[in-house]
Amino acid sequence: MPTLLDAIIQASKSNKKLLAVLIDPEKFSTEKYADFIENLPKSVTHIFIGGSTVTAEESEVCVDFVKAKTNLPVILFPGDKEQITEKADGILLLSLLSGRNPEYLIEQHIKAVPKLLNADLEIIPTGYLLLDGGNQSAVARVSKTQPIDQSKIELIKNTALAGQMMGKQLIYLEAGSGAMIPVSEQIIAEVKKDLNIPLIVGGGIRNTNQLEKAYKAGADLVVIGTAFENGEFET
Ligand SMILES: CC(C)=CCC/C(C)=C/CC/C(C)=C/CC/C(C)=C/COP(=O)(O)OP(=O)(O)O
Ligand SMILES: O=P(O)(O)OC[C@@H](O)CO
Numbered sequence: 001m002p003t004l005l006d007a008i009i010q011a012s013k014s015n016k017k018l019l020a021v022l023i024d025p026e027k028f029s030t031e032k033y034a035d036f037i038e039n040l041p042k043s044v045t046h047i048f049i050g051g052s053t054v055t056a057e058e059s060e061v062c063v064d065f066v067k068a069k070t071n072l073p074v075i076l077f078p079g080d081k082e083q084i085t086e087k088a089d090g091i092l093l094l095s096l097l098s099g100r101n102p103e104y105l106i107e108q109h110i111k112a113v114p115k116l117l118n119a120d121l122e123i124i125p126t127g128y129l130l131l132d133g134g135n136q137s138a139v140a141r142v143s144k145t146q147p148i149d150q151s152k153i154e155l156i157k158n159t160a161l162a163g164q165m166m167g168k169q170l171i172y173l174e175a176g177s178g179a180m181i182p183v184s185e186q187i188i189a190e191v192k193k194d195l196n197i198p199l200i201v202g203g204g205i206r207n208t209n210q211l212e213k214a215y216k217a218g219a220d221l222v223v224i225g226t227a228f229e230n231g232e233f234e235t
């Protein structure tokens with residue numbers, strides 16, 4: 001079995017685009033999500049589970065339920081170490097490289113070690129960059145960090161490349177859940193140019209047009225939460 005990361009790298013190399021649906025355990029209920037998971041579009045390749053403000057119990061209940069309903073890989077995308085549960089297949093171990101809050105650069109990771117050490121979870125070191133999506137995001141609020149302005153393309157690019165040089169295996173460009181303005185195509189293209197690890201893009205993507213634009217610009221995997229959560233994704 002290739003690892004989760006190998007499969008993402010392979011897809012990136014062969015230009016097979018990936019799509020993750022983000023499920024927020026805070027908004028999860030078994031009634032709402034039973035149908036939801038069974039009726040996911042065929043283009044969905046991954047399930048991400050996480051939120052900025054989720055309890056350990058909410059996370060575990062949600063992962064358990066989703067794992068039982070689908071064979072798609074289930075990857076934790078946690079805003080906090082409390083959300084780690086061994087029931088998932090893997091975890092994006094995010095380091096918030098756009099911010100300057102040590103808690104989200106290294107401290108959460110140190111605190112997560114006892115849980116991660118013996119857990120049967122594939123750990124995927126991920127450089128996470130929060131960009132300004134035109135409205136205040138939960139990530140900015142929770143992490144107490146400033147997003148990078150989307151006009152600062154050089155800074156964004158160098159931050160992503162610094163992440164790669166430091167050994168991150170994925171770069172995630174985030175405009176914030178519910179962003180008014182998704183990550184621009186120009187930013188995606190510029191970051192992708194010198195990057196040789198897969199690129200994830202998310203935040204504010206609500207329709208096929210925006211999704212295709214992100215792919216065309218160079219996103220390997222796109223994450224959609226809010227639009228699917230509200231049944232508002234426009235094809
Ligand atoms: C090291 C471990 C275990 C965790 C990582 C901790 C870090 C660095 C987190 C980065 C900052 C952060 C708070 C990320 C949250 C990412 C996330 C799951 C966003 C999803 O969107 P929501 O914040 O739930 O948005 P809504 O307001 O739409 O619910
Ligand atoms: O909820 P949306 O806006 O789709 O954002 C998805 C994800 O990138 C948030 O972390």
Ligand SMILES: [Mg+2]
Pocket residue numbers: 024026050051052177
């Ligand atoms: Mg959420």
